[in-house]
Amino acid sequence: MTAPTSPRPRTWTASTIVLLIVCILVASAAVTAAALLPGYLRDGPRREAESTLRAFLDDATASDADWQDTASTQLQALVPMGAPLLGERITADALKLSARYEIGELSFSRDDLRRSDVASAIVVVHYRYTILGETGRASVTQKVWLTRPFYYGDDQPQQADATESPSAVGPWRVAGLSVPSSEDGKAPASEFDLASEERPSDTLACYAPVSALVQVADNARIDGVFASSCFLGEDDGSDVLGDGVDPAALLEAFPAITDGDPASLPPELIRVDADIMHAMRPPFTQYLIGDRYVVTFAAVSTGPGHDAVRLVSIQDAEAEDE
Numbered sequence: 606m607t608a609p610t611s612p613r614p615r616t617w618t619a620s621t622i623v624l625l626i627v628c629i630l631v632a633s634a635a636v637t638a639a640a641l642l643p644g645y646l647r648d649g650p651r652r653e654a655e656s657t658l659r660a661f662l663d664d665a666t667a668s669d670a671d672w673q674d675t676a677s678t679q680l681q682a683l684v685p686m687g688a689p690l691l692g693e694r695i696t697a698d699a700l701k702l703s704a705r706y707e708i709g710e711l712s713f714s715r716d717d718l719r720r721s722d723v724a725s726a727i728v729v730v731h732y733r734y735t736i737l738g739e740t741g742r743a744s745v746t747q748k749v750w751l752t753r754p755f756y757y758g759d760d761q762p763q764q765a766d767a768t769e770s771p772s773a774v775g776p777w778r779v780a781g782l783s784v785p786s787s788e789d790g791k792a793p794a795s796e797f798d799l800a801s802e803e804r805p806s807d808t809l810a811c812y813a814p815v816s817a818l819v820q821v822a823d824n825a826r827i828d829g830v831f832a833s834s835c836f837l838g839e840d841d842g843s844d845v846l847g848d849g850v851d852p853a854a855l856l857e858a859f860p861a862i863t864d865g866d867p868a869s870l871p872p873e874l875i876r877v878d879a880d881i882m883h884a885m886r887p888p889f890t891q892y893l894i895g896d897r898y899v900v901t902f903a904a905v906s907t908g909p910g911h912d913a914v915r916l917v918s919i920q921d922a923e924a925e926d927e
Contacts, residue, residue: 650718650777654711654751657777658726662749665690666704666730668697677752677778680876685893686922689782689876690730692891693899696920699847700901701735702889715767722765724751724777727785727792730877732888736799736903736917737838743797743888743904745877747782748789784880795886795904801915803907806834811913814890814902816864821900821916825859837903837915847920850898855919858895874899886912897923 657675664672668691673681680689687693691704709727725748732743754762754775762775785792804811810820810833817835824832831842831852838844846852863869871894877887886904894900901918 648718650713650721650724651711654713654724654777655708658708658711658728658749658751658779661779662690662706662708662728664688666706667691668694675777675779677780680779680781683872684874684876685872685896686899687874687891689874692875692889692901693893693920693922695847695922695924696891696899696901696918699918699920701733701740703733705731707731715765720765720767722753722755725749727789728782729793734889737844739799741798743795743799744793745795745885745887746785746792747877748785749782750780751777752780753777782876783878784885792885795888797886797888797904797906797912799903799905799915801837801905801907801913803911804834804913807907807911807913809834811835811915814892814914815870817902817914817916818870818892818900819862819864822859822862825856826861829856831856833916835902835914835916837905837917842916842919845916845919847918847924849924850919850921855894855898858898860894886914890914893922897921 661672661675663669664675665688668688670688672688676689687697690706691697691702696702707729711724711726713721714723715721727746728749729744729746732745734741734743755765755771756773756775757763757766757769758772765771810816817833820835821831821833824830831846833842836842836845860871861869862871871892874891874893875887875889877890879885879887879890888904890902892900899918899920899922900916901920902914903917905913905915907913
């Protein structure tokens, strides 16, 4: 009978060692993932909101129509042409207007981000332009608001309910812009280096874009003339009218506009909010007249501590289609 052989010692090969290392790494990664995953999931709304905000700002500062993909339906309805930060494209080209932005930290309506339906961030928009052959810069600080709908068992969008778990949550969308409040800290005042001489009309018509627009509309409708005391450049407005703009057709297009009656105002294309009393002027304000003519006002400095607005451009948005 053959004598039993002694057990052979286990052989550690290179493959065995590699397999052991892989198993250790997989186990370690699983433990790390288990620890980090809850925090990652909780922070998901922040990442999604920031991605939406950046996509909106990228498109809105490039006059790209894709800005509508990340904007609320209400904001889309308010801007029938162009983009909310750069305005109408032909005007932007005429003024060599470009924009870039800086984003502050996002804040949310609830500590639990998963139950938040409102978010906001301070955004500084920097402009560069060329008017009457002079290149300049301007900036304005805004608070950009985002919202998202919550659903509770049906297809009716609602505000978030802290006492109930939603059946679904919609995507973040940019809802609008506003002047920062005192709760946001001291926001930088608007900056613009476009200058103009001080005029008596600065306290009558040229103190705000709406009052300046009303003056142009009244002259067009009542007197049948293209006139304004707020023109930048020549007094007859020749430096303001874009190529191909028919003055007679422009006069006919002006609607009746009443200062103090928001319903009478034409669509405002650059949706930057203002607080003139606290030095928060938008560098540019743009109105769409007769679904065709784009009237642009710019904030100007008229002396130390004094500012006003000037009409700097009127363009035919359909010029390239003719």
